[in-house]
Amino acid sequence: MGMNVGSSDDELMVEMNTTPLIDVMLVLLIMLIITIPIQTHAVKLDMPVSSPAKPMEKPVVVQIDIAADNGILWNGERLANREALEKKLTEAAARAPQPEFHIKPNKDAGYEPVAMVLAEVAMVLAESQRLGVTKLGIVGSEQFVQ
Numbered sequence: 199m200g201m202n203v204g205s206s207d208d209e210l211m212v213e214m215n216t217t218p219l220i221d222v223m224l225v226l227l228i229m230l231i232i233t234i235p236i237q238t239h240a241v242k243l244d245m246p247v248s249s250p251a252k253p254m255e256k257p258v259v260v261q262i263d264i265a266a267d268n269g270i271l272w273n274g275e276r277l278a279n280r281e282a283l284e285k286k287l288t289e290a291a292a293r294a295p296q297p298e299f300h301i302k303p304n305k306d307a308g309y310e311p312v313a314m315v316l317a318e319v320a321m322v323l324a325e326s327q328r329l330g331v332t333k334l335g336i337v338g339s340e341q342f343v344q
Contacts, residue, residue, distance in 0.1 A: 258297040260290055264315055266306035283318050302338040 262283075263271040270277045272286050290297050299319065303312045 255295055257295050258293075260297045260299050262299060262301045262315060262319075264301075264303040264307045264311050266304045268308050268311040270311060270315060280314060280318060283315065284321075287318065298335065300335050300337045302336075 261271075261273050263274075265271060270283055272283070277283050277286065287299075290299070301315060301319065303315075
């Protein structure tokens with residue numbers, strides 16, 4: 199089968215019988231497979247424990263209007279000056295949950311009061327580490343579209 203059978207009886211067989219070597223190699227391979235520990239490819243993670251979600255409270259909206267006569271209104275209440283606006287902003291920023299600030303300039307208002315309100319709010323936002331004002335929006339820009 200695996201041997202070369204010569205035509206005459208005088209020739210020597212030169213090939214080596216490899217069947218016992220293959221048997222030994224198979225036994226060694228099986229022993230190696232059995233003795234190798236099974237590798238687990240798992241990553242162990244500490245997952246957070248879920249807690250029931252608290253219902254979200256809708257924040258209070260503070261409407262800062264700049265009227266056509268350049269007056270500043272805080273939720274419909276006219277403010278006397280810049281210091282009153284700063285005081286109201288500071289008080290509102292300290293509340294929990296923090297209110298949303300909506301700035302709505304009138305299209306007939308002058309540039310100066312709008313810039314003053316934006317500068318005041320920007321100043322309060324710059325001090326957000328101290329005051330914590332984080333929610334600000336400018337609304338009513340559709341009135342400026344020609």
